[in-house]
Amino acid sequence: MQTENRQFLLAERPNGAPTAETFNMVTTTIPEPGEGELRIRTIYLSLDPYMRGRMNAERSYAEPVAVGAVMEGGTVGVVEASRHAGFADGDLVVGRTGWQDYALSDGEGLRKIDPPVPGGPPISTALGVLGMPGLTAYTGLLNIGKPQPGETLVVAAASGAVGSVVGQIGKIKGCRVVGVAGGLEKCRYVVDELGFDACLDHRAADFEDQLAAACPDRIDVYFENVAGRVLEAVIPLFNFFARMPVCGLIAQYNMTDLPGGPNKLPMLMRAVLTNRLAMRGFIVREFWSQQDEFLQEAVQWIKDGKLKYKEYRVAGLERAPETLIGLLKGENFGKVVVEVSPDPTQ
């Protein structure tokens, strides 16, 4: 157990891919709650692609992390030294307490979670399949993608925290689901374990041809969380009245300049017009009100074996920077969870 509070601060705004210099670890004393506050000991820290966006000063849907501030992040933790009427020591909570061992909270934005049922998913899944990524997948797919039985759904980053859930819900809804992932091992998992109809390696030289062959009835829903080569391969294959929820763009987050030509924007615009395509960017925050409904369905789907998940566990808060850097390159295999302190429920 830590005797001090390690915090990772944003040291500087990265130009392109973040590096070790992007982060600065400082050590402070473990904070003591005031009246109406509680302390949270971080058990698990979630690392997610959106964190790259928060490092930029550009206008976006969320305020950037200030240089010198603690890096943002979702966590599962345990309540200690509570002076808050709504929380008792030992309570398990999900919150956005950031890249640190300990955080103070006034309870705002915290959600209590139950200890795991025997044989059930661990509390870390509150950061993945039963957390923000799962809700992102569920709400983006159902509200914007609107998958119908018999339609073809294409999902990029198919073995990742969001993509894996999108595709499995697509199967539950009766779609033909084609995943795209980086490497054969991930593709095999997506088909053999997650039950997608096909999964293609976007690194293959003939990826575009493989995608066309895997979508003989074209594409009705493309759940966009990657952009880049995958998007460009999808564009010519859209069906009439196709839908594209735009959830993330991991392939371009580290981009410092626009890529060279040709300019593919006219290709997309033509596809939008001729197919009457609907595209819409979203963030999960818009759909918080659907969380209870999501959790109810997702817990049942997990019990029924219809919704599987894979965690990519990394031991030690000190590894968060290198792990996020790797995540942005697709080096993880499953939902990235940093083990910050011992899980009392394991």
Next chain:
Amino acid sequence: MQTENRQFLLAERPNGAPTAETFNMVTTTIPEPGEGELRIRTIYLSLDPYMRGRMNAERSYAEPVAVGAVMEGGTVGVVEASRHAGFADGDLVVGRTGWQDYALSDGEGLRKIDPPVPGGPPISTALGVLGMPGLTAYTGLLNIGKPQPGETLVVAAASGAVGSVVGQIGKIKGCRVVGVAGGLEKCRYVVDELGFDACLDHRAADFEDQLAAACPDRIDVYFENVAGRVLEAVIPLFNFFARMPVCGLIAQYNMTDLPGGPNKLPMLMRAVLTNRLAMRGFIVREFWSQQDEFLQEAVQWIKDGKLKYKEYRVAGLERAPETLIGLLKGENFGKVVVEVSPDPTQ
């Protein structure tokens, strides 16, 4: 009056901009209706940007015009030699009878129109402000653009058949409306006659800066019927939850290859994600059911002086090819109508 039927056929699929060789004029006898048919003498032929798309064999929302077939087009005509119980000689009809002096019809798809009221709009407006372009503007803007009072609406091709109506409806709905047009004369008309708040010449060297300055509260709705430079200038200016009905892409219809770099697709995708932008391609056909409601409102708006229109009349069917070629370069100023035969109501 013609004694023969002149028809313009699609001679070949153009590679890039259509030329005189794209079209082939043939002369046939004036057709005689069979039982249940009627003949239509074309009075006005509408020329519209979508016609460029019909010349291509590529997959789109409508079947292409076959090589050797009569060019498609909307017309206002008068019924002759009717052997159809629903139509009498002298009836005025709007239909899609194409680039020819005379057409046979079984009545399918024809809509009767009334002669003009004194001082009211001429029957040619059934091809413009009270026809397909007007309905396109109305339905695309209201169903997809969803303009709200106080929002900023940007309209390209602002003096054209669709754009002019979009902007004026935007004003009726309480928006700040910024038009974009080609040349100062069109821009002056858009502001002085149509009442837009501003109109910018997309040929200006500092057009991008002018657009940003004209949209101090950013852009909530961009009605897309141009693409190209205008779209690229709009992309950085979107507001959160902005909407983009995609109606047409005239700047890229004659494109044979994608333009050179940089590749602006990532720029659009970033705007979609960070603004939670909704884009949707549409064609007016989806919204035919709103035609009665549209006509009721539009006729009243014209009476009230809130909806103005400008026709760009060209005399003689023989000028249709050169006029369409010019339309695709923005040489028209207002809704393009070809006068094919005398208008009995004038």
